[in-house]
Amino acid sequence: xxxxxxxxxxxxxxxxxxxxxxxxxxxxxxxxxxxxxxxxxxxxxxxxxxxxxxxxxxxxxxxxxxxxxxxxxxxxxxxxxxxxxxxxxxxxxxxxxxxxxxxxxxxxxxxxxxxxxxxxxxxxxxxxxxxxxxxxxxxxxxxxxxxxxxxxxxxxxxxxxxxxxxxxxxxxxxxxxxxxxxxxxxxxxxxxxxxxxxxxxxxxxxxxxxxxx
Amino acid sequence: xxxxxxxxxxxxxxxxxxxxxxxxxxxxxxxxxxxxxxxxxxxxxxxxxxxxxxxxxxxxxxxxxxxxxxxxxxxxxxxxxxxxxxxxxxxxxxxxxxxxxxxxxxxxxxxxxxxxxxxxxxxxxxxxxxxxxxxxxxxxxxxxxxxxxxxxxxxxxxxxxxxxxxxxxxxxxxxxxxxxxxxxxxxxxxxxxxxxxxxxxxxxxxxxxxxxxxxxxxxxxxxxxxxxxxxxxxxxxxxxxxxxxxxxxxxxxxxxxxxxxxxxxxxxxxxxxxxxxxxxxxxxxxxxxxxxxxxxxxxxxxxxxxxxxxxxxxxxxxxxxxxxxxxxxxxxxxxxxxxxxxxxxxxxxxxxxxxxxxxxxxxxxxxxxxxxxxxxxxxxxxxxxxx
Amino acid sequence: xxxxxxxxxxxxxxxxxxxxxxxxxxxxxxxxxxxxxxxxxxxxxxxxxxxxxxxxxxxxxxxxxxxxxxxxxxxxxxxxxxxxxxxxxxxxxxxxxxxxxxxxxxxxxxxxxxxxxxxxxxxxxxxxxxxxxxxxxxxxxxxxxxxxxxxxxxxxxxxxxxxxxxxxxxxxxxxxxxxxxxxxxxxxxxxxxxxxxxxxxxxxxxxxxxxxxxxxxxxxxxxxxxxxxx
Numbered sequence: 001x002x003x004x005x006x007x008x009x010x011x012x013x014x015x016x017x018x019x020x021x022x023x024x025x026x027x028x029x030x031x032x033x034x035x036x037x038x039x040x041x042x043x044x045x046x047x048x049x050x051x052x053x054x055x056x057x058x059x060x061x062x063x064x065x066x067x068x069x070x071x072x073x074x075x076x077x078x079x080x081x082x083x084x085x086x087x088x089x090x091x092x093x094x095x096x097x098x099x100x101x102x103x104x105x106x107x108x109x110x111x112x113x114x115x116x117x118x119x120x121x122x123x124x125x126x127x128x129x130x131x132x133x134x135x136x137x138x139x140x141x142x143x144x145x146x147x148x149x150x151x152x153x154x155x156x157x158x159x160x161x162x163x164x165x166x167x168x169x170x171x172x173x174x175x176x177x178x179x180x181x182x183x184x185x186x187x188x189x190x191x192x193x194x195x196x197x198x199x200x201x202x203x204x205x206x207x208x209x210x211x212x213x
Numbered sequence: 214x215x216x217x218x219x220x221x222x223x224x225x226x227x228x229x230x231x232x233x234x235x236x237x238x239x240x241x242x243x244x245x246x247x248x249x250x251x252x253x254x255x256x257x258x259x260x261x262x263x264x265x266x267x268x269x270x271x272x273x274x275x276x277x278x279x280x281x282x283x284x285x286x287x288x289x290x291x292x293x294x295x296x297x298x299x300x301x302x303x304x305x306x307x308x309x310x311x312x313x314x315x316x317x318x319x320x321x322x323x324x325x326x327x328x329x330x331x332x333x334x335x336x337x338x339x340x341x342x343x344x345x346x347x348x349x350x351x352x353x354x355x356x357x358x359x360x361x362x363x364x365x366x367x368x369x370x371x372x373x374x375x376x377x378x379x380x381x382x383x384x385x386x387x388x389x390x391x392x393x394x395x396x397x398x399x400x401x402x403x404x405x406x407x408x409x410x411x412x413x414x415x416x417x418x419x420x421x422x423x424x425x426x427x428x429x430x431x432x433x434x435x436x437x438x439x440x441x442x443x444x445x446x447x448x449x450x451x452x453x454x455x456x457x458x459x460x461x462x463x464x465x466x467x468x469x470x471x472x473x474x475x476x477x478x479x480x481x482x483x484x485x486x487x488x489x490x491x492x493x494x495x496x497x498x499x500x501x502x503x504x505x506x507x508x509x510x511x512x513x514x515x516x517x518x519x520x521x522x523x524x525x526x527x528x529x530x531x532x533x534x535x536x537x538x539x540x541x542x543x544x545x546x547x548x549x550x551x552x553x554x555x556x557x558x559x560x561x562x563x564x565x566x567x568x569x570x571x572x573x574x575x576x577x578x579x580x581x582x583x584x585x586x587x588x589x590x591x592x593x594x595x596x597x598x599x600x
Numbered sequence: 601x602x603x604x605x606x607x608x609x610x611x612x613x614x615x616x617x618x619x620x621x622x623x624x625x626x627x628x629x630x631x632x633x634x635x636x637x638x639x640x641x642x643x644x645x646x647x648x649x650x651x652x653x654x655x656x657x658x659x660x661x662x663x664x665x666x667x668x669x670x671x672x673x674x675x676x677x678x679x680x681x682x683x684x685x686x687x688x689x690x691x692x693x694x695x696x697x698x699x700x701x702x703x704x705x706x707x708x709x710x711x712x713x714x715x716x717x718x719x720x721x722x723x724x725x726x727x728x729x730x731x732x733x734x735x736x737x738x739x740x741x742x743x744x745x746x747x748x749x750x751x752x753x754x755x756x757x758x759x760x761x762x763x764x765x766x767x768x769x770x771x772x773x774x775x776x777x778x779x780x781x782x783x784x785x786x787x788x789x790x791x792x793x794x795x796x797x798x799x800x801x802x803x804x805x806x807x808x809x810x811x812x813x814x815x816x817x818x819x820x821x822x823x824x825x826x827x828x829x830x
């Protein structure tokens with residue numbers, strides 16, 4: 001991990017957005033990814049809530065990394081994560097009850113989102129607070145982008161709107177399946193397919209460039 | 214050259230090729246499509262053309278990009294397209310039909326790797342997607358044999374892409390037809406308790422009923438395929454038998470509440486599904502006993518879904534569920550290998566599908582213990598060169 | 601430094617006191633954060649909840665200008681509602697016009713729909729003894745099918761004046777409020793279901809009926825008590 005902590009903060013931030021994107025590369029935290037992405041607004045709210053919990057808990061975990069004995073570290077991480085989830089739960093209720101209803105049980109379920117515990121265990125507990133926070137923020141933004149990619153496709157096809165703005169007029173025929181759970185699987189599958197295709201194409205280009213050289 | 218070529222069975226090739234079988238199925242489907250066009254006119258023709266076209270284009274694209282094995286010349290995508298079009302309402306908006314065709318080939322076949330690798334019948338995957346995405350449009354039927362059907366489109370057919378199709382009920386009202394005339398016999402029975410006469414159901418010829426192609430014609434075309442051995446007669450027989458037995462048992466139990474078995478067999482898409490969709494070679498069992506089991510399961514599920522669910526028609530889901538069960542059915546209906554006693558057969562196939570067998574290449578190539586042919590010739594004896 | 605080079609199973613054990621101290625410290629910090637968040641958002645959350653509830657009540661009792669919250673207790677009495685709902689009591693809202701006169705009562709009912717519980721708020725008009733309007737508090741019905749209960753004009757027409765009269769002895773509704781199959785509505789107390797969304801329509805009927813059967817007999821003798829704004 002020493003090489004990671006010496007790289008720049010920007011690299012730490014970009015790590016979660018592209019190379020280790022939690023949704024499209026690591027395929028972690030699928031429960032909220034599939035469940036709340038029926039609209040772009042829901043997706044962004046969920047992403048922001050998760051980012052907040054991720055950044056705060058990674059900061060705290062990193063700050064305490066030298067005092068927490070390893071025997072009780074998981075218990076400590078879970079308590080810290082649960083704390084910030086509870087705080088987010090109250091904050092969302094205070095901002096908008098409609099949003100709170102739309103996200104439903106998935107706010108509380110951020111506690112068991114494996115991205116957060118995974119980051120706390122694999123990264124924050126071994127790095128300085130600043131590095132851990134940048135990495136966590138990058139992961140959170142990457143997660144938000146992933147959710148938004150799903151949420152916008154599902155909202156456009158499922159309701160004909162994007163961020164609540166009608167795109168096709170009143171006569172749009174909604175694709176009911178897109179706002180139902182199977183739609184989440186279809187859209188996620190399509191995105192994963194796209195990224196796999198992209199990765200393979202890039203690999204081929206690199207190989208061809210190598211052959212020419 | 215002295216190269217030793219090692220390849221698995223089969224070593225003997227028959228006359229029949231995939232292309233030949235598929236082409237025969239296409240030929241046998243043409244009269245059914247022609248009758249469908251005769252029933253619903255130019256809308257049905259457009260629907261068949263667009264859906265089949267979408268299937269062929271998708272197939273071509275997937276084969277070109279190397280996503281899927283196969284060859285557009287094997288006619289399997291044509292069959293998928295024709296069958297999918299026949300299961301959709303004639304006035305189904307063309308843009309939705311194109312999407313259904315794309316999903317059928319892309320999701321139903323391409324992603325699995327092409328013809329022969331698919332788990333589910335592609336046409337039904339396309340229809341299931343359309344059913345889930347556009348539940349209203351797929352339940353909107355229009356009466357058959359309308360005057361002027363060869364010159365005028367059903368208005369919903371020509372909906373703009375992504376837009377809501379025109380209301381069929383208004384169009385029917387303008388033609389001074391009862392809105393109920395647009396209901397299928399199954400929907401009429403389920404939601405309104407009206408039964409349609411037997412002879413109308415069998416021929417699809419009389420009245421302005423909203424029905425698919427004539428069951429009699431489908432059976433005729435299917436029996437051609439069965440006689441040429443291009444489909445196995447056991448599957449349609451067991452589906453119809455299974456559905457008839459379950460429907461008859463319920464009818465005998467309470468004749469006022471349940472319709473007669475004859476109605477169950479000849480309404481909806483049961484005949485089309487039994488003859489053309491359930492018999493898809495890649496997705497149905499290969500063992501004879503498995504075919505009976507598979508067909509019986511479809512028949513039972515169809516009746517159960519029709520009677521006890523919110524949907525009027527259950528053939529599609531019944532076939533898809535049975536498709537999913539096919540590997541299991543094949544597993545439990547393995548025939549006894551030659552030379553093995555019936556008693557030993559109970560213990561299962563000669564090469565059980567356990568994980569150690571599947572991944573034996575990874576696990577250091579441990580050859581599974583062979584249980585048959587105990588006194589077969591020694592390896593060394595066979596390999597002895599004979600010059 | 602030498603401890604780092606030892607294999608893991610030989611690492612020195614952490615003393616019990618250190619573990620307890622750490623966990624205690626973490627818990628204390630976390631407790632502070634949670635209490636802080638709770639205190640900081642308490643007023644905003646309460647205000648949000650009140651606004652959401654009032655919006656639902658005003659929707660089903662449109663003539664109301666102000667509302668009061670009451671409890672219809674199991675013994676037949678009526679009391680101002682507090683934060684708690686005692687066992688057997690039904691919470692309802694009385695809506696008053698500008699002059700402080702009772703114009704309608706709103707109550708909530710719930711019943712099992714297709715996907716989950718459907719919770720509906722309905723407005724009861726004591727003057728005509730009928731249910732006037734409905735609104736959905738929460739539901740998870742299939743979009744495009746079950747959620748037609750919000751927009752289907754023919755369905756909402758049922759709640760223009762849905763008969764909810766009591767029997768002469770004021771023990772129960774004279775006619776059970778019931779959802780009937782699409783197109784077979786005969787009485788003013790029946791709800792004509794939406795074709796294709798019968799299960800959700802039935803849930804709405806059952807939710808209204810259950811609450812009305814329990815609430816209205818307790819409400820009727822006490823109408824004068826809440827008749828004007830206190």
